[in-house]
Amino acid sequence: MALDNANATPSSSSLLLENRVAIVTGASGGIGGAIARHLASLGAKLVLSYSSNSTQTDLLATELNNSSSSSSQPKAISIKANVSDPDQVKSLFDHAEKVFNSQPHILVNSAGVLDPKYPTISNTKIEDFDHIFNINAKGAFLCAREAANRLVRGGGGRIILISSSMVGGLKPGFGAYAASKAAVETMMRILAKELKGTGITANCVAPGPIATDMFYAGKGEEQIKNVIAECPLSRLGETKDVAPVVGFLAGDASEWVNGQVIRVNGGYV
Ligand SMILES: NC(=O)c1ccc[n+]([C@@H]2O[C@H](COP(=O)([O-])OP(=O)(O)OC[C@H]3O[C@@H](n4cnc5c(N)ncnc54)[C@H](OP(=O)(O)O)[C@@H]3O)[C@@H](O)[C@H]2O)c1
Numbered sequence: 001m002a003l004d005n006a007n008a009t010p011s012s013s014s015l016l017l018e019n020r021v022a023i024v025t026g027a028s029g030g031i032g033g034a035i036a037r038h039l040a041s042l043g044a045k046l047v048l049s050y051s052s053n054s055t056q057t058d059l060l061a062t063e064l065n066n067s068s069s070s071s072s073q074p075k076a077i078s079i080k081a082n083v084s085d086p087d088q089v090k091s092l093f094d095h096a097e098k099v100f101n102s103q104p105h106i107l108v109n110s111a112g113v114l115d116p117k118y119p120t121i122s123n124t125k126i127e128d129f130d131h132i133f134n135i136n137a138k139g140a141f142l143c144a145r146e147a148a149n150r151l152v153r154g155g156g157g158r159i160i161l162i163s164s165s166m167v168g169g170l171k172p173g174f175g176a177y178a179a180s181k182a183a184v185e186t187m188m189r190i191l192a193k194e195l196k197g198t199g200i201t202a203n204c205v206a207p208g209p210i211a212t213d214m215f216y217a218g219k220g221e222e223q224i225k226n227v228i229a230e231c232p233l234s235r236l237g238e239t240k241d242v243a244p245v246v247g248f249l250a251g252d253a254s255e256w257v258n259g260q261v262i263r264v265n266g267g268y269v
Contacts, residue, residue, distance in 0.1 A: 017039060161205075167261075188204050
């Protein structure tokens with residue numbers, strides 16, 4: 001870790017991630033977009049990955065590039081990659097290396113899906129179960145595997161997988177979803193140990209209810225009110241509640257936080 005002086009305080013630069021390359025999957029979504037914007041504000045170069053919504057990531061890339069002083073290299077690029085396809089995940093990393101002429105330092109996997117029908121387990125269709133596991137669990141596996149092989153060694157390597165507080169919340173209607181995220185958390189804990197000697201850390205950030213399209217999908221007003229009523233701070237989480245926690249984990253100051261699940265839920269779980 002970079003130290004300022006003999007008092008061993010971490011660097012006080014506001015651009016903690018300057019010259020680091022961060023890949024953010026799900027950057028077209030609410031949480032991933034906010035994370036990408038925050039990492040850029042800390043100085044990182046961004047690979048914004050989407051699956052179907054190129055408009056969002058193209059707009060974000062333009063915004064970040066317009067705010068950058070460098071004209072020789074882009075600050076952000078937008079790349080399509082289905083996280084459940086190993087070839088597309090590999091080419092996402094290939095593309096990142098080529099454009100930024102550097103191994104990536106940070107992976108944030110925010111890509112994810114939820115079944116907005118909120119079925120009980122007895123009513124969950126096999127194809128819906130497979131779809132959720134394919135993107136949430138296999139997608140996280142493929143991204144984390146690629147990152148474990150390709151992130152910078154020797155310090156600064158960070159794998160951050162977005163899980164869900166539903167792993168602890170265990171609400172009816174979230175069976176397949178919570179199980180897919182539990183798989184991600186377990187895999188991350190083992191991965192952190194397997195990365196011994198690389199300087200790469202692995203952690204999960206597990207949000208509670210956050211006001212994004214995913215949260216609102218399939219919910220009526222009454223259900224939304226009930227969730228808010230369960231939150232000790234009487235509001236839904238916002239993407240800005242999650243992004244700084246990821247920003248902390250992405251930087252050098254978090255080095256001693258490894259193999260952990262950080263729940264960000266305002267006390268909901
Ligand atoms: N919102 C919440 O309350 C909440 C709570 C706990 C955890 N989370 C987790 O936080 C993460 C982000 O959720 P969000 O709220 O930001 O949801 P969101 O706005 O619906 O965004 C979901 C993102 O996942 C991407 N995605 C979906 N399928 C993909 C695939 N096969 N390959 C690559 N990307 C894919 C979407 O890309 P396209 O739009 O381009 O298809 C989108 O960028 C998810 O992992 C979610 O499980 C959310």
